[in-house]
Amino acid sequence: MTDIFEKKHSLLISNVMADERCIDIFIDETGTIAGMGEKERTTYKGEAEFIIDGDGAIALPGLVNTHTHAAMTLLRGYADDMILQDWLSQKIWPLEAHLTGDDIYQGTRLACLEMIRSGTTAFNDMYFCMADAARAVDESGIRAVLSYGFIDLFNAEKRENECKATENLAAHIRALNNPRIKAAVGPHAIYTVSPEGLRWCAEFAGEQKIGIHIHLAETEGEVNDCISRHGKRPSGLLDDCALLTPRTIAAHCCWLDDAECTLLGNRGVHVSHNPVSNMKLATHRAMPYPYLSAAGVNVCLGTDGCASNNNLDLFEEVKIAALLQKFYWNNPTILPSHDALLLATENGGKALGFGTGKLLVGTPADIVLVNTHIACNTPLHNADSNLVYACNGGAVETTICDGKVLMLEHEIPGEAAIRECAARAACELVNRARNS
Amino acid sequence: MTDIFEKKHSLLISNVMADERCIDIFIDETGTIAGMGEKERTTYKGEAEFIIDGDGAIALPGLVNTHTHAAMTLLRGYADDMILQDWLSQKIWPLEAHLTGDDIYQGTRLACLEMIRSGTTAFNDMYFCMADAARAVDESGIRAVLSYGFIDLFNAEKRENECKATENLAAHIRALNNPRIKAAVGPHAIYTVSPEGLRWCAEFAGEQKIGIHIHLAETEGEVNDCISRHGKRPSGLLDDCALLTPRTIAAHCCWLDDAECTLLGNRGVHVSHNPVSNMKLATHRAMPYPYLSAAGVNVCLGTDGCASNNNLDLFEEVKIAALLQKFYWNNPTILPSHDALLLATENGGKALGFGTGKLLVGTPADIVLVNTHIACNTPLHNADSNLVYACNGGAVETTICDGKVLMLEHEIPGEAAIRECAARAACELVNRARNS
DSSP states (O other): OOOTTTSOOOEEEEEEEETTEEEEEEEOTTSBEEEEETTHHHHHGGGOSEEEEEEEEEEEEOEEEEEEOGGGGGGTTSSOSSOHHHIIIIIIHHHHTTOOHHHHHHHHHHHHHHHHHTTEEEEEEEESOHHHHHHHHHHHTOEEEEEEEEOOTTOHHHHHHHHHHHHHHHHHHHHHTOTTEEEEEEEOOTTTSOHHHHHHHHHHHHHHTOEEEEEESOSHHHHHHHHHHHSSOHHHHHHHTTOOSTTEEEEEOTTOOHHHHHHHHHHTOEEEEOHHHHHHTTOOSOOOHHHHHHTTOEEEEOOOOGGGSOOOOHHHHHHHHHHHHHHHTTOTTSSOHHHHHHHHTHHHHHHHTSSOSSOOTTSBOOEEEEOSSSGGGSSOSOHHHIIIIIOOGGGEEEEEETTEEEEBTTBOTTHHHHHHHHHHHHHHHHHHHHHO | OOOTTTSOOOEEEEEEEETTEEEEEEEOTTSBEEEEETTHHHHHGGGOSEEEEEEEEEEEEOEEEEEEOGGGGGGTTSSOSSOHHHIIIIIIHHHHTTOOHHHHHHHHHHHHHHHHHTTEEEEEEEESOHHHHHHHHHHHTOEEEEEEEEOOTTOHHHHHHHHHHHHHHHHHHHHHTOTTEEEEEEEOOTTTSOHHHHHHHHHHHHHHTOEEEEEESOSHHHHHHHHHHHSSOHHHHHHHTTOOSTTEEEEEOTTOOHHHHHHHHHHTOEEEEOHHHHHHTTOOSOOOHHHHHHTTOEEEEOOOOGGGSOOOOHHHHHHHHHHHHHHHTTOTTSSOHHHHHHHHTHHHHHHHTSSOSSOOTTSBOOEEEEOSSSGGGSSOSOHHHIIIIIOOGGGEEEEEETTEEEEBTTBOTTHHHHHHHHHHHHHHHHHHHHHO
C-alpha cells in the first residue's frame, strides 16, 4: 500500500468547515486545490488516491510565521528572565559562537517539526549556516524564506564577508530550484549594520528581486541611539538606505512613531508583530497596530526565535497579539478575532509571497485541519473566536503543504528521530561551550 | 481486570523527574503519597495495584486555578472584542438570564474536563445554581471551592435573597461531606454589593470558618467610582467591612495602589492574578506583582471564566502572567520561570487550603505528569523554563487528584459524552435567548 506521506497524491478531504460552510476539498496530484465546495465528494471521489475524513474539522490556510530564527530551538530554555544586553552578551552569543552547520540543520529540523505540528506551513528565517537550514526545510516539506543575518558591526572588512555570505546564500538557494524555498537579504538591524552595509543589501535585493528581512525599532534604546547618531529615527535611516520596499519585512516595530507608520505604509513595507518576544524581553511598548493599520501597512505575525518565546506556536502568538493590542492601546475592540487570524494567514501570505494565504481553487494546497471534537472548540458559537482565544497549536490534527500531507491526525513520520537528534545536538553544544 | 479509573488504587509511578531528580512515586490506596525517591520502585513494587510508567515525564503538583466561573464554558466564543459594559449588558447578562441548573451542571462538567486535560486539580469558582456545579465537581474527581455570586445591587430585598442563597450553599456543601468540595462566600464586588451585604458576607464567612471570594480593583472606573462614593479606595472599603482576611481571595487587583498592596499584605489576603482576562478586556494596568510581592502578599493565578479568556489552560496563564509582568513593569527579570510556576502550584494551594501545592510524602496525591518527548520539551535545558514558556496544557499526559487517576496518557473516560452534552446545552441556551 502506498504511504500517504511519501509524496504528493490526489486527495479528497471530506466534511470540513471553512467560512462557516461544510465543504469538501479536492487536491490534485500537482498539489493544487482543484475543487472546493459542498458537492466535491461526488464529483471527485473516483479521482482521489486518498480520502481524508475531516470529521467536521475547521479547514484553514496554513499559518505563516514572518519572523523567526528557526535553529534557535536548540537554545530553548537555555537562558531567560534576564536584561536584554546581559542575556545576549553573557548567554546567547557565547553559545551561538559554538554552533556548527550540523547544529543549524538539527535545530531547523526541530523547528519545522514544531511548526508542522502547530499548523504553520511557511516561515521567514534569519540566521547563519543557511545552506544547512535549507537542507532541513527541503526535507521537512514546508516553505521558507531564508536570509543570512548580515552583521558588519560597522567594520569594512567584516562587511566584505557578509556581502559574500549573502551572495553565496542567494546563489545556493537559486541552485536548489525548490519552489518552497526562497532567499532574502537579512541586514540584521541598524545598530549592527553600517549604512554602507544597509545600502549594499538594498541594492543586492533589488538586483536579485528577492526579499529583505530586518529588525526595526524593537527597543526604545535603538530609537534614541539612532536619533543621537544620525539625527533621525530608524525608519528614516532605512529609507535613506533604500531598504523600505514592498519586498521588505520589518520585525518588531514596537517603537515606531506616527510618521514612521505613515512612511512604512507609503513604501509598502510589511510589519511582523512579535508580541511574545516583546513582552518577554520587556520592550515596554506594543507595536502600534492601530496606527499601522490606519496607514495601510500589511501587519503580519512572527514568533521570533525559541530563545525569546520559547515556542513556535502561531496560534498562541495570535491570541497574545489580540490580547496585547487591546491591553496596551486600552481598547477591547482592537484586533477582533477575525482580523487577528488574518495576521497569521492572508497577511503572512502577502508578506512572504508564497500564494495567497487563503483557501482558493487553483492555488497550492497549504491547508491545516483543526479538530472540533475537543474541549477548546466546545461549544462552537464562533470558529474564529475559538481559533484565536481558546485553541492552541495542539488543536491542529492535519497539516498539508503544497498538496503533500506532512501530518495526519497528529502523526508526523520520523518525529522521534528529529527530536532525539536535536536534543543531543543541544546537549553537546552546551558541553562544548562549557569546556571552551 | 480492574479499571484504573474506577476508584482509588495503590499506584507506583516510575521514572519521573521532580526538582531535577529522577524518582518514583508511590501512592497508597487512601490516595496519599506514601513514598517518593530514587528507590521506591524496589520498595513498593509488590504493593502497587497499578504501575504507571512515567517514561521521563516531569511530575508536578496539580495546578490550582484560584478564580473562575466554571459554567461559563457554555459561553465560550459567544461574544468577544467589545467594550466591557456593552459586552456584559448586551451579550453576557441576557444570555445568563436563561441559564438553568442543568446548564450549570453541563458547563461545569465541561470545565472540569478541560481542567483535568490541562493539569488543573483544584479551582475556585463563583457563579449561581452552585448545587448543580457541586454535582459536576463531585463526579469529575477534582477539587473546588464553590461560592454563590452574591449581588444585591444595593437593594435590601434582593440582599435577603442573596443571604439565603449563600446560607443554602454552605449548608448543601456541608451535607455533601466531600473533602474535595468546600463552600465559600462570594460577594461579587464593591460595585454590585452594598456595604451592608459586604458586612454580612464577612460575618457569615467568619461564623462558618469558610473562605471569601471577591473581585477587587479590576478596572480604573471601579476605583474612581469608589473614591467619589465612599471617599476611599476599594481595599479600604472592604477593610471597613471586615472582608480582608487570610481566608479571602481577591481576584484581578489590577488597580491597587502601594498602600492597598501593603494593606492586603497585612491582612493576609491572597491575590488571584488573571492576566488573560485583564488583557482581553483592556484593564490597561497589570496587577502590581512587584509591590504585592514586596508586601508579602500570596499571589496566585486564575483564568477567569471562559467568556473572557476563552479557555481554562493554566499553563497558558502562567506564561502570559510572566510575560505581562515583565512587559508592563518594564523589567525582564520580574517573575522568572521558577516563581511563575509557583503561582499556579504552591501559592494556589495556600490560597484554597487544599493541601500544600507541593509533592510531599504524607500529603494527598494531586499530581500531573508532563510529557518530555514532545517538541516543546526539546531540548530540556531547564524544566521550569520549558513548563512556563514553551509548553501549554496539552503537554499534560496524566492527571491524578486525591490519588485517583482522572486522565491517563491523555485518556479521560466519558469525555465525548461530556463535550456533546455541553455543546447541546450551549446551543439550546442561545436558541432560548434568541426566541425570548
